[in-house]
Amino acid sequence: MKTLLYALTLVASVHSGVAIAAEQPPRDEFFWLGMINKATIIINSDEGLLDKDLTPKIAAGLKKVLADGAQPGAKRPSTVIAFEPLLIEAAGPEVTLIHAGRSSQDMHSTYRAAIMRDDLLRLAHQLDKTTSALVDLAERHVDTIVPNYTNGVAAQPNSFGHYLLGHAAGLERDAQRIREAYARVDRSPMGTTVLNGTSWPLNRTRMADYLGFSGIVDNAYDASQISPVDEPVEVGAIVTSIALHTGQFIEDIMTQYAQPRPWILLQTGGGNTYVSSAMPQKRNPGILNSTRQAASTAVTLAMGPIIQAHNITPGMPDAKDEDANTEIVESAIKALEGWEKIIGSLVIDPNRSLEELNSDWTASQELADVLMRKYKLPFRVGHHFASEIVDFAKSQNIKPLDFPYADAQRIYKEAVKGSSFSDQLPMNEEEFRATLDPVAIVRNRATSGGPQPKEMARMIKTAKEKIASQEAWVADRRRVVTTALKRLDEDFDKLSTSPN
Numbered sequence: 001m002k003t004l005l006y007a008l009t010l011v012a013s014v015h016s017g018v019a020i021a022a023e024q025p026p027r028d029e030f031f032w033l034g035m036i037n038k039a040t041i042i043i044n045s046d047e048g049l050l051d052k053d054l055t056p057k058i059a060a061g062l063k064k065v066l067a068d069g070a071q072p073g074a075k076r077p078s079t080v081i082a083f084e085p086l087l088i089e090a091a092g093p094e095v096t097l098i099h100a101g102r103s104s105q106d107m108h109s110t111y112r113a114a115i116m117r118d119d120l121l122r123l124a125h126q127l128d129k130t131t132s133a134l135v136d137l138a139e140r141h142v143d144t145i146v147p148n149y150t151n152g153v154a155a156q157p158n159s160f161g162h163y164l165l166g167h168a169a170g171l172e173r174d175a176q177r178i179r180e181a182y183a184r185v186d187r188s189p190m191g192t193t194v195l196n197g198t199s200w201p202l203n204r205t206r207m208a209d210y211l212g213f214s215g216i217v218d219n220a221y222d223a224s225q226i227s228p229v230d231e232p233v234e235v236g237a238i239v240t241s242i243a244l245h246t247g248q249f250i251e252d253i254m255t256q257y258a259q260p261r262p263w264i265l266l267q268t269g270g271g272n273t274y275v276s277s278a279m280p281q282k283r284n285p286g287i288l289n290s291t292r293q294a295a296s297t298a299v300t301l302a303m304g305p306i307i308q309a310h311n312i313t314p315g316m317p318d319a320k321d322e323d324a325n326t327e328i329v330e331s332a333i334k335a336l337e338g339w340e341k342i343i344g345s346l347v348i349d350p351n352r353s354l355e356e357l358n359s360d361w362t363a364s365q366e367l368a369d370v371l372m373r374k375y376k377l378p379f380r381v382g383h384h385f386a387s388e389i390v391d392f393a394k395s396q397n398i399k400p401l402d403f404p405y406a407d408a409q410r411i412y413k414e415a416v417k418g419s420s421f422s423d424q425l426p427m428n429e430e431e432f433r434a435t436l437d438p439v440a441i442v443r444n445r446a447t448s449g450g451p452q453p454k455e456m457a458r459m460i461k462t463a464k465e466k467i468a469s470q471e472a473w474v475a476d477r478r479r480v481v482t483t484a485l486k487r488l489d490e491d492f493d494k495l496s497t498s499p500n
Helices: 002-015 029-046 055-069 080-091 093-099 104-140 160-185 204-210 220-258 286-309 322-345 350-358 364-375 379-396 405-416 429-435 438-443 453-493
Strands: 145-150 153-159 264-266 346-348
Touching: 029 055, 029 080, 029 093, 029 104, 029 204, 029 453, 055 080, 055 093, 080 093, 080 104, 104 160, 104 220, 104 322, 104 453, 145 160, 145 350, 145 438, 153 160, 153 350, 153 438, 160 220, 160 453, 204 453, 220 264, 220 286, 220 322, 286 322, 322 346, 350 438, 364 379, 364 429, 379 405, 405 429, 429 438
Parallel strands: none
Antiparallel strands: 145 153, 264 346
């Protein structure tokens, strides 16, 4: 896990535009314990809580511990109780003067928040990539008309681009949730000790600033007893939402593979599909299966903190394990990476999708809509007329484009029989057939947020702006943390010279 976190930290920094050296240590528990100790030495020395004559020796001891931990294969203790003996060995028992007013409770709570903060930014970045892929594909398929389904049944014609933007809108809400959760995670618990503070006048605000936090957890009891459990539960809820969105998309594509002539498939090979070991005609959608499995794993892991935090007293460690909580986020990133690859591998056949639309009666609602909008026929009467047409057509195996106009006139007379409405179908044959044209239906939509070209252009523009804003937010949050830690290192290096 530590090696994985190291690699991911490098990738995240590169994406944020911050170049870091290959030897940069991973931002794991050991790293953050080091940073917490650096900040403690600086602040307490500045504010008279640590003898300035001892400061260089203590700082040099910490520097040695961190250098030793950066060696290949070296141990990197993840707890205060294992880290402190190394400090004592390097700088003598006087080094424990920096532990005044501190506890493993607030120190561990602090590095858990810091690690989760990094994890959320990695998740946000991959979410942006996947959403961007959806929007780019939507832009290419504004004019591709496909059937959409409700209750598993073909329902209405739609622009494939409009369908994709709907999925992108779900992910944009997940991005909102990440930003909102980040604001709650991005608060420093340091200086609260166990649960009610300390008699030492520790400068919590300076500590938060050095560690790149935007502020402090205000209530000392909340800082280590309540908030550290709330955070993984909230992140688990975000991961669950992302996984559900991923699964819905995959299952929609998967249903096409049950058809002998699908209108949407994956490019063959390249890790997208594989040939059945027994049935040579089959090209199994492997990436759909693996991504769905990743999404299911994400849901499973995300439930962990909820179950662990249930019916326990405040402050218990059950739901706080940072490796387990990182794995929750990592599972969502894996699902999003698979989804991004799926998007890039889709092959859409517009002619086949239009053929499917014209082989079924997904345009039938438009008959009722037009009769009401243009001819003031109550919708339920028009709906009854359209439903009777569909029943007759299916009993006779008649497709929409082949439906006899004379039968439409006859069925209309029967539908309005006994009412005050004229029994003459107000549509002429040309209008009747145009009303059943799936392409015209999509083009003529007038609702805000619909698939008509003008609305599609507006929504694509808005979606791209939101993605750009989100990615700028990720880069800015990374910059804030990186800048703070750089300043901490620079200030610490001024102290870590040997005493005269």
